Amino acid sequence: MAAAVEPLFRIAPTTQGYDWGKLGNSSKVAQYASGAGIPDFTLKESAPYAELWMGTHPKSPSRVAESGEILAAYLAAHPELIGDRVSKQFGIKDGNLPFLFKVLAIRKALSIQTHPDKKTAEQLHAEQPNVYTDPNHKPEMAIALTPFQALCGFLPVEQIAAYLVSTPEFASLIPNAIVNQFLASSSTLDSKGPLRDLFSAFMSADVNQVKEEIIKLVTRYQAGEEKETEKGVKELVLILNEQYPGDIGIFCAFLLNYVTLSPGEAMFLGAGEPHAYVSGDIMECMANSDNVIRAGLTPKPKDIPNLVSGLTYNASPPTKHMVQPAKYGGATLLYDPPIPEFSVLRLNLQDGKEETHAAIDGPSVAIVTEGEGTVSWEGGKSLQLSTGNVFFLAAGVEVSFASKGTLNLYRAFVDVKN
Incomplete structure (x- = not known):
């Protein structure tokens, strides 16, 4: 029977050891992986632990802990666990969940990046399947576990204009005519085109010139010669230059909002929003x-043409990207971004x-990030929970x-x- x-x-989730991850037990990923029951997992203090994946993405799928079966295959065999309504809405036939849940532990900055919308993702996957490995879009939400720094979305145009005036190393990478056009538009409501x-001109700058201007900028900052306008980005520029010397992404400090989130604070990034995670656990x-x-x-x-063509060019304060949690229960908060694929509860x-x-x-899909307890459901059944445990919850089940x-x-x- x-x-x-x-x-x-x-x-059982999986880990990713990307170079930017925190090392050893300083990483939340490593800490949680140690308690997640991952087969053959052994923590190495010198190794980077960047991401913990919890879901069905074929690149690194989770497994049913007891049997070792791939989670997607198990869900495909038991579609009632996903539920009819979700299966119909997302056309699920293979047990593939609509969302992917992760823990990230960031020691040095991730790339300046964006994610395509659904139509663009399908096109890129068809054209470059080795680079763009699936046809799906990737709106994402980050919730800080520790103090978390990130670049997110374009700065308000007046702030970018102020940097163009105050920071010659930045302005020199862009033709004067384009700089002047942007400065003229910065006091109007129509700034997306400029x-x-x-x-586009900035990202096409000569690589050797970029390196020369970074050397000038870093030398000036190290000598304490930053201008008042630049005080908010000086530390970031120096950190990024230590991590990626001479990289054009360093100058994105003058284009993108730099934010720090406290534990429990969250931000959402839809398709076409430029961003880079700088440090922290999320x-x-x-x-x-x-x-x-x-x-x-x-x-x-790097894929500059597709990045430039796919951005929204919405320039605004970082508050535009923040997600304000709502009460869901006495001890639970709901983070509900404006997309159908996922929401997150924090208990x-x-x-x-x-x-x-x-x-x-x-x-x-849930993960215990601290402490111990139990989760119980109909019939008096329960699971013991402790830090790092990851578990699946079916549709239509009340839990305590x-x-x-x-x-x-x-x-x-x-x-x-x-």
């Missing part, structure tokens, strides 16, 4: 894709308290969480909106 299909079960022209949730269009701060291939239970989550119409002292977890889910 076949074993009953339980609505909750542990899954910003596009400015960014929870990240995205549509189920690994498509990245890169432009700088990376040894990986923070203290002092042995309990919290119930009502049934959700779609599937969930109880802490032993402290229990913090994040739960990514998809729920069909009425």
Whole structure:
């Protein structure tokens, strides 16, 4: 007789050792991986642990912990775990979840990048399947686990204009006519075209000239000769130059918003928004894709034409990208970005308290980020939980969480909106 299909079960995530990841046990990825029950995982203090993947993306799929079966295959065999409404909305036939949940631990800056919209992703995948490995878009949300620094979205045009005036090393990379056109437009409401022209010219600058201007800029900053306008970016420029000497992405400090998020704060980046994560540990949730269009701060291939053509050129303060969580329960917050593929719940239970989550119409993936406790469901069944545990929750199941002292977890889910 076949074993009953339980609505909750542990899954084994996977790790990615990209060079920019934090080393050894300083990485949240390594800390959680140690408690996640990953087969043959051994922590090495000198190794980078950059990402923990929790989901069904074929590049690095999670497995059912008990059986070792690939999660997508298990869900395809038991589609009731995903639920009819979500399966119909997203056309799911192969058990592939609409979202991918991750932990990132960032020691040095990730590349200046953007993600394509759905139509562009399909085109890029058809043209360059070895580079753009799936046909999906990749809107993403980052929630800070530790203090987190990032570049996100274009600065307001007046701030970019101020840098063009105050920072000759930056302005010299762009033809005077384009600089003047941008400066003239910076006091008007129609700046997208001039910003596009400015960014395109900047990204096409001569590589040797870029290196020369970076040397001048860094030398000036190291001598303490920064101007008042530049004080907010001086430290970032010096950090990026240490990590990626002479890279054009260093000058993106004069084009993109630089933000610091405290633990629990979040930001969302839709298609065509330039960004780069600089440092810190985060929870990240995205549509189920690994498509990245890169432009700088990376040894990986860059795709300047597709990056330039795909940006929104929306210039605004960073508040535009922030996600304000809403109360979901006494100890739970809801992060609900403006896309259908995912939302995230953050549970923070203290002092042995309990919290119930009502049934959700779609599937969930959750990770315990601190503490111990239990999750229980219908029939008196339960799982013991501790730091690093990752588990799947089926559609349509009510669950109750109880802490032993402290229990913090994040739960990514998809729920069909009425």
